Amino acid sequence: MDLLKDAMLTITEHVEEVANSLKKREINSLVKSILKAERVFVYGAGRSGLVARAFAMRLMHLGISVHAIGGIVTPSITKKDLVLLVSGSGESTSVVNTAKIAKNVGADVSLITSYPGSSVGKIADYTVTVKGRTKHKGERDFMLRQMKGEHYTLAPLGTLFEISVLVFLDSLIVELMDRLNITEDDMRVRHATIE
Amino acid sequence: MDLLKDAMLTITEHVEEVANSLKKREINSLVKSILKAERVFVYGAGRSGLVARAFAMRLMHLGISVHAIGGIVTPSITKKDLVLLVSGSGESTSVVNTAKIAKNVGADVSLITSYPGSSVGKIADYTVTVKGRTKHKGERDFMLRQMKGEHYTLAPLGTLFEISVLVFLDSLIVELMDRLNITEDDMRVRHATIE
Amino acid sequence: MDLLKDAMLTITEHVEEVANSLKKREINSLVKSILKAERVFVYGAGRSGLVARAFAMRLMHLGISVHAIGGIVTPSITKKDLVLLVSGSGESTSVVNTAKIAKNVGADVSLITSYPGSSVGKIADYTVTVKGRTKHKGERDFMLRQMKGEHYTLAPLGTLFEISVLVFLDSLIVELMDRLNITEDDMRVRHATIE
Amino acid sequence: MDLLKDAMLTITEHVEEVANSLKKREINSLVKSILKAERVFVYGAGRSGLVARAFAMRLMHLGISVHAIGGIVTPSITKKDLVLLVSGSGESTSVVNTAKIAKNVGADVSLITSYPGSSVGKIADYTVTVKGRTKHKGERDFMLRQMKGEHYTLAPLGTLFEISVLVFLDSLIVELMDRLNITEDDMRVRHATIE
Numbered sequence: 001m002d003l004l005k006d007a008m009l010t011i012t013e014h015v016e017e018v019a020n021s022l023k024k025r026e027i028n029s030l031v032k033s034i035l036k037a038e039r040v041f042v043y044g045a046g047r048s049g050l051v052a053r054a055f056a057m058r059l060m061h062l063g064i065s066v067h068a069i070g071g072i073v074t075p076s077i078t079k080k081d082l083v084l085l086v087s088g089s090g091e092s093t094s095v096v097n098t099a100k101i102a103k104n105v106g107a108d109v110s111l112i113t114s115y116p117g118s119s120v121g122k123i124a125d126y127t128v129t130v131k132g133r134t135k136h137k138g139e140r141d142f143m144l145r146q147m148k149g150e151h152y153t154l155a156p157l158g159t160l161f162e163i164s165v166l167v168f169l170d171s172l173i174v175e176l177m178d179r180l181n182i183t184e185d186d187m188r189v190r191h192a193t194i195e
Numbered sequence: 196m197d198l199l200k201d202a203m204l205t206i207t208e209h210v211e212e213v214a215n216s217l218k219k220r221e222i223n224s225l226v227k228s229i230l231k232a233e234r235v236f237v238y239g240a241g242r243s244g245l246v247a248r249a250f251a252m253r254l255m256h257l258g259i260s261v262h263a264i265g266g267i268v269t270p271s272i273t274k275k276d277l278v279l280l281v282s283g284s285g286e287s288t289s290v291v292n293t294a295k296i297a298k299n300v301g302a303d304v305s306l307i308t309s310y311p312g313s314s315v316g317k318i319a320d321y322t323v324t325v326k327g328r329t330k331h332k333g334e335r336d337f338m339l340r341q342m343k344g345e346h347y348t349l350a351p352l353g354t355l356f357e358i359s360v361l362v363f364l365d366s367l368i369v370e371l372m373d374r375l376n377i378t379e380d381d382m383r384v385r386h387a388t389i390e
Numbered sequence: 391m392d393l394l395k396d397a398m399l400t401i402t403e404h405v406e407e408v409a410n411s412l413k414k415r416e417i418n419s420l421v422k423s424i425l426k427a428e429r430v431f432v433y434g435a436g437r438s439g440l441v442a443r444a445f446a447m448r449l450m451h452l453g454i455s456v457h458a459i460g461g462i463v464t465p466s467i468t469k470k471d472l473v474l475l476v477s478g479s480g481e482s483t484s485v486v487n488t489a490k491i492a493k494n495v496g497a498d499v500s501l502i503t504s505y506p507g508s509s510v511g512k513i514a515d516y517t518v519t520v521k522g523r524t525k526h527k528g529e530r531d532f533m534l535r536q537m538k539g540e541h542y543t544l545a546p547l548g549t550l551f552e553i554s555v556l557v558f559l560d561s562l563i564v565e566l567m568d569r570l571n572i573t574e575d576d577m578r579v580r581h582a583t584i585e
Numbered sequence: 586m587d588l589l590k591d592a593m594l595t596i597t598e599h600v601e602e603v604a605n606s607l608k609k610r611e612i613n614s615l616v617k618s619i620l621k622a623e624r625v626f627v628y629g630a631g632r633s634g635l636v637a638r639a640f641a642m643r644l645m646h647l648g649i650s651v652h653a654i655g656g657i658v659t660p661s662i663t664k665k666d667l668v669l670l671v672s673g674s675g676e677s678t679s680v681v682n683t684a685k686i687a688k689n690v691g692a693d694v695s696l697i698t699s700y701p702g703s704s705v706g707k708i709a710d711y712t713v714t715v716k717g718r719t720k721h722k723g724e725r726d727f728m729l730r731q732m733k734g735e736h737y738t739l740a741p742l743g744t745l746f747e748i749s750v751l752v753f754l755d756s757l758i759v760e761l762m763d764r765l766n767i768t769e770d771d772m773r774v775r776h777a778t779i780e
Contacts, residue, residue, distance in 0.1 A: 003561075003564055003565050003568055004412070004417060004558075004562060004564065004565045005409050005410075005412070007560070007561035007564040007565070008405065008406075008408075008409035008558065008561045009406065009409055011405070011557050012405050012557070015398065015401070015402050016398075016399065016402050018398075019395050019398035019399055020395075022394070022395070027394060043389075045585035046581075046582060046585045047444050047447055050443060050444050050447075051444075053267045053440060054437050054440050054441075054552070056267055056268050057268060057436065057437055057440075058546075058547075059268075060269075060270055061547070066268050068267045068268060069389050070389070070390065070655070071267065072248045072251055072252055072263045072266065073251050073252060073254075073255040073261050073262060073263060073266070074387050075255055075385050075386075075387065076384065076385055076386055076387060076388045077388040077389070092585060093584075093682055093686075094584075094585060094679065094682070097389070097678055097679070098389050101388055101389050101678075102388075102389070105388060153574050154561075154564055155560070155564070156448075156451075156563065156564070156567065156574045156577055157451070157574065157577060157578065157581070159560050159563075162444070163553070163556060163557060163560065166553060166556065167398050167401050167553060168394075168398065170397070170401065170545070170549050170553065171393075171394045171395075171397035171544075172394060173546065173549075174393055174394065174397040174543070174544055174545070174546070175393050175394045175397070178393055184546045184547065187546055187547060188547065189271065190270050190271055191270075191271055191547070192264075192270065192271060192436060193271045193272040193296055193297075193300055194238075194264050194265070194272070194292070194293050194296050194297070194483075194484075195435035195436045195439070195482060198756075198763055199607070199612060199756045199757060199759065200607070200756075202755070202756035202759040202760070203601075203603070203604035203752050203756045204601065204604055206600070206752050206755065206756065207597040207600045207601050207604070207752070210593065210596070210597050211593075211594065213593075214590050214594055214597070217589070217590070222589060240780035241642065241776075241777060241780045242639050242642055244780070245635045245638060245639050245642075246639075248635060249632050249747070252631065252632055252635075253741075253742075256741075256742070265460070287780060288491075288779075289484065289487070289779075289780060292483055292484070292487065296483070348759070348769050349756075349759055350755070351643075351646075351758065351762065351769045351772055352643075352646070352769065352772060352773065354755050354758075357639070358748070358751060358755065361748060361751065362593050362596050362748060363589075363593065365592070365596065365740070365744050366588075366589045366590075366592035366593045367589060368741065368744075369588055369589065369592040369738070369739055369740070369741070370588050370592070372741065373588055379738050379741045382741055382742060383742065386631075386742070387631060389678075389679075390630035390631045390634070390677060390679060433779075443657045446657055446658050447657055447658060449658075450658040450659075450660055456658050457658060458657045458658060459777075459779050460779070460780065461656060461657065461658070462638040462641055462642055462653045462656065463641050463642060463644075463645040463651050463652060463653060463656070464777050465645055465775050465776075465777065466775055466776055466777060466778045467778040467779070488779050491778055491779050492779070495778055579661065580660050580661055581660075581661055582654075582659050582660065582661060583661045583662040583686055583687075583690060584628075584654050584655070584662070584682070584683050584686050584687070585655065
């Protein structure tokens with residue numbers, strides 16, 4: 001239970017750091033690319049894909065034309081579209097391939113990543129940097145390990161990146177609501193009737 | 196290998212029977228309901244759901260606005276929409292619920308089923324009857340069982356219904372191509388860039 | 391940008407509140423039900439479903455036998471299994487139905503919800519209460535609305551619940567790692583080869 | 586309606602041709618690779634992926650350990666596993682990548698394709714050739730076009746391949762039922778409780 005609570009606070013602390021380290025210029029570019037796109041296509045591998053899809057659902061609630069790449073009724077991409085990718089490492093094979101194909105088509109490519117200098121980062125037109133696990137975190141883990149005499153972590157694998165991106169994207173929705181003058185009631189009307 | 200080939204021919208024979216037993220009036224009502232709908236929402240449980248989604252992909256290729264219920268970016272349904280359901284028995288709980296909610300919203304409901312008198316059949320505005328396994332098939336199985344001295348079937352569970360519906364819906368696409376004057380090249384252009 | 395950051399901090403503040411309000415007894419019951427189950431089946435509607443699936447992926451990394459209800463290769467449920475549901479309201483039709491069927495089969499049912507007294511809450515064997523939006527939040531929103539002279543919210547729809555549950559469940563993974571003596575390296579080995 | 590029926594019979598005629606052209610050696614290799622694998626992982630892009638997943642569901646009903654690549658709880662692949670791919674062209678980027686990664690891991694790779702000499706065909710250990718659209722079909726289409734004075738086809742895009750593979754794989758299930766001595770009732774017990 002102490003471990004559980006400690007893990008939760010490690011995560012919120014990290015998300016707060018992310019909130020404080022976001023770059024205004026990066027956010028503005030992302031918002032502009034979303035608003036000018038004819039349609040937004042989102043993609044990520046594994047849990048980053050779940051986060052991308054959670055964001056796509058909210059974009060739909062805003063009335064923005066959006067598709068999840070790999071979806072059943074996802075159409076072809078054109079140069080008027082935005083492809084928004086989520087990848088902590090920026091190196092997942094399927095994300096690299098998606099970025100390449102999107103660029104070939106002439107679409108805008110945005111990437112949310114911890115590594116803007118990664119393979120996908122080099123292809124993307126716009127990048128938003130969201131910190132994942134850092135040395136600082138490692139040290140904290142280390143102390144805890146010492147205390148408990150075991151090898152473990154308070155946020156295994158991509159957890160910190162994935163949750164930070166979800167909180168960031170859900171907050172970006174609020175920013176978009178404001179710019180598009182959309183209320184929560186407008187969103188509720190578009191919410192899926194049958195889930 | 197003989198069993199495999201025999202099973203394949205049992206299936207094609209059944210689909211041919213279905214092709215010969217389709218009712219013109221039922222097909223015309225379905226085609227009209229698809230063409231007049233603002234958007235089409237498809238749903239089915241299990242493998243019937245896979246068949247419904249395979250059809251949805253082709254409707255998208257035709258340029259028809261279509262969504263799979265339960266999808267990530269699937270919006271709310273209105274009375275201008277068509278909800279197209281696939282259910283062999285017409286009794287799957289999730290399909291019954293979907294039909295009820297769709298009717299409440301005032302949407303058109305079409306059902307493809309072996310049992311037009313089923314729970315969903317009673318709710319649906321339009322029904323297309325597609326035969327599943329029948330006594331005739333059972334007898335055929337029986338002879339084979341006798342011959343092999345074992346208990347088995349050449350098309351277990353919902354196989355005959357599911358494949359018959361897939362062949363029917365893919366052929367309906369050709370009918371829709373004709374009515375909408377859409378060529379295969381038009382469809383290719385809309386085909387997903389990245390799968 | 392200020393709005394974005396404010397929204398992020400509203401979310402982390404809420405998750406911290408959740409971390410401080412979790413009940414030890416509820417957590418212990420959930421952990422026990424997961425560890426004693428032959429297999430765990432997760433389900434939620436919409437974004438709660440994405441959160442449930444993100445947790446399922448981590449349970450798989452722990453080596454626990456787990457399925458997402460509605461998945462392609464999801465088998466039948468028996469009385470030896472646990473059905474873990476995520477529903478803020480505890481009233482989503484598909485979640486209520488899932489809970490009823492699971493109880494009929496004799497499986498254990500756990501629910502993570504803001505409303506333990508809801509329809510699903512009454513069916514569930516174990517409930518973990520995770521706060522969603524409350525009056526306190528409403529007031530905060532109200533002040534902001536006043537300031538900006540507009541109607542909006544810093545966390546629309548189910549956002550606060552969904553993110554809180556994700557942080558909670560990801561932290562529960564750390565608790566489970568500890569109890570099962572599983573390291574991050576063990577988890578990495580089970581991580582999907584191809585995503 | 587005539588067009589619809591004509592399309593259905595074009596498809597069944599094609600599937601019958603496929604049934605008659607299957608190579609015993611290829612089928613036996615595929616069956617053996619499925620039976621000796623610790624787990625089976627299936628994958629295909631677009632509608633070929635739906636067909637692969639419909640087969641995966643039936644393998645699960647047989648009690649075979651099976652996963653759809655890209656699924657939520659799909660684990661890592663080892664050299665004891667079989668990766669079964671469905672690709673008409675054998676050239677889809679995501680299928681090529683999947684085949685490469687699977688070979689690197691040391692897993693067996695089986696491919697169902699119209700082009701055994703394709704990129705994926707060259708990587709695969711076992712290949713089953715299933716004919717897609719051929720010149721013969723083109724000629725038939727041509728006569729119909731002449732008659733109707735329009736440009737259309739009775740089975741657009743990958744339809745013939747996809748349906749033929751579904752019928753083939755569903756019939757392979759019957760072959761596997763026979764070899765494993767599994768009855769339809771055994772399968773029904775494993776069928777998902779909640780869909």
